[in-house]
Amino acid sequence: MKKFEGKVLVVGASGRTGLWVIRRLQHYGIETRAFARKADKLAEFRNIEVSLGRIQNASALRSAVSGCQAVICTIGANSLFGESSPVQVDGDGIIRLVDIARENDVKKFILVSSIAVTKPFHPLNLFGGVLSQKLRSENHLRSIYGKDGFTYTVIRPGGLKDGEPFKHQLQTGKGDMISGVIDRADVAELAVLSLWIKRVENETFEVIRTEPAEQKSLELYLEKI
Numbered sequence: 658m659k660k661f662e663g664k665v666l667v668v669g670a671s672g673r674t675g676l677w678v679i680r681r682l683q684h685y686g687i688e689t690r691a692f693a694r695k696a697d698k699l700a701e702f703r704n705i706e707v708s709l710g711r712i713q714n715a716s717a718l719r720s721a722v723s724g725c726q727a728v729i730c731t732i733g734a735n736s737l738f739g740e741s742s743p744v745q746v747d748g749d750g751i752i753r754l755v756d757i758a759r760e761n762d763v764k765k766f767i768l769v770s771s772i773a774v775t776k777p778f779h780p781l782n783l784f785g786g787v788l789s790q791k792l793r794s795e796n797h798l799r800s801i802y803g804k805d806g807f808t809y810t811v812i813r814p815g816g817l818k819d820g821e822p823f824k825h826q827l828q829t830g831k832g833d834m835i836s837g838v839i840d841r842a843d844v845a846e847l848a849v850l851s852l853w854i855k856r857v858e859n860e861t862f863e864v865i866r867t868e869p870a871e872q873k874s875l876e877l878y879l880e881k882i
């Protein structure tokens with residue numbers, strides 16, 4: 658039996674974590690729709706739907722979420738100004754997506770955010786207030802999901818690396834107390850597992866990697882949150 662029934666929309670699908678999310682969804686045989694500005698970076702995938710648009714475009718978001726049972730959002734700013742800035746992407750953009758997902762009856766919302774979002778003086782916040790914008794959209798998600806059969810999970814990873822999945826032990830935490838790094842591939846696996854692991858429904862947690870060690874599964878880390 659499939660671990661998750663229904664279609665999952667990946668937002669930020671052309672990004673480095675987003676691509677890993679699609680790979681892991683395909684591994685589990687889960688129906689996938691990718692939301693991206695351009696299709697070129699998605700060329701490696703067969704059997705996925707692609708929905709093109711920008712996070713600023715509400716009607717593109719409405720078509721993208723239509724018929725999906727869950728959203729995994731890995732979108733993130735990659736420029737200080739304009740349509741890829743922290744305020745437009747990590748703040749207003751994710752808030753728009755959360756509202757549209759909720760209005761269109763998407764039951765589950767999994768958000769990849771960041772460690773240190775509760776620390777306004779952290780050096781990462783010098784990049785256009787990105788941490789404060791992420792905290793703003795996290796708070797919005799928590800305020801409208803987490804009730805009436807709508808659930809959220811907020812994953813706050815440490816600094817992102819580009820290694821293979823399942824190569825490190827992980828450490829999780831709550832209350833924004835830990836710091837470190839983690840591979841995007843492991844973050845993607847945790848986001849996908851969060852579709853069906855009940856323990857992380859309506860939870861916000863941080864995660865970093867620790868010792869190198871082959872992992873058979875990352876499920877236990879989520880069961881222990």
Ligand SMILES: NC(=O)c1ccc[n+]([C@@H]2O[C@H](COP(=O)([O-])OP(=O)(O)OC[C@H]3O[C@@H](n4cnc5c(N)ncnc54)[C@H](OP(=O)(O)O)[C@@H]3O)[C@@H](O)[C@H]2O)c1
Binds near residue numbers: 671814817
């Ligand atoms: N870098 C770190 O060390 C770090 C640490 C903790 C958390 N994070 C967060 O983790 C998440 C994943 O990071 P990542 O490094 O894997 O991301 P990434 O590779 O930079 O990908 C960002 C994605 O956002 C998309 N995007 C940006 N502006 C958009 C817009 N206006 N409309 C639609 N899509 C837009 C990009 O699309 P295009 O491909 O079209 O540009 C891309 O798909 C992000 O939220 C990031 O902030 C990062």
